[in-house]
Amino acid sequence: MEDPQGLEGSQPVGLSKHPSGIVPTLQNIVSTVNLDCKLDLKAIALQARNAEYNPNRFAAVIMRIREPKTTALMFASGKMVCTGAKSEEQSRLAARKYARIIQKLGFPAKFKDFKIQNIVGSCDVKFPIRLEELAYAHGAFSLYDPELFPGLIYRMKQPKIVLLIFVSGKIVLTGAKARDETYTAFENIYPVLTEFQKVQQWSPSCSCVVEISSLVMEVSFLWQRVTT
Known part of the structure; x- marks a missing residue:
């Protein structure tokens, strides 16, 4: 697992320096x-x-x-x-x-x-995040109490940015004095978010279940004919 102390990314300018492919939107200055x-x-x-x-x-x-x-x-x-x-x-x-x-x-x-x-930015990583595990692994920087606030509060040291991380994948970044700090903070945290991505359980639809059941029955029937 990546050392939380080493969360120091380069200053991204342009998509070539946004390995995540995501650029936070500035919401309030x-x-x-x-x-x-x-x-x-x-x-x-x-x-x-x-x-x-x-x-x-x-x-x-x-x-x-x-x-x-x-x-x-x-x-x-x-x-x-x-x-x-x-x-x-x-x-x-x-x-x-x-x-x-x-x-x-x-x-x-x-x-x-x-x-x-202060610059406030936000973005959506488009995948759910395991907040409890993230908070445990990065305890020195994280505060997570879902009874008080639904998001994880992550206090990054460099750059000095506070991130609000939600289970849905929505991220809010605040505390920057320049937009590059917002971009850098997100690129720093993105590998951590992907590490704690929540794997969604596949839930087949009813029609899919019927098709699979029919296929299983057909295969079973053909197998019986071959072996007899």
């Missing part, structure tokens, strides 16, 4: 930016039609735009979190649009220290 000015959240909520603010529930203005379809959390300190984009480029574009909205409301907003904080 979380980024942050510093607008470098104090924000009057109540004033923003009153002036911007795409914003909501309830300080009793959350200490930030929640603002949404349709293109790219994203949500921003704006704090009084001037810090902003942008979530919902499907790519790094979309996330940066959305963050700039939010900054422009704040500028148009009369705040001296800037665009400083933009950073991707």
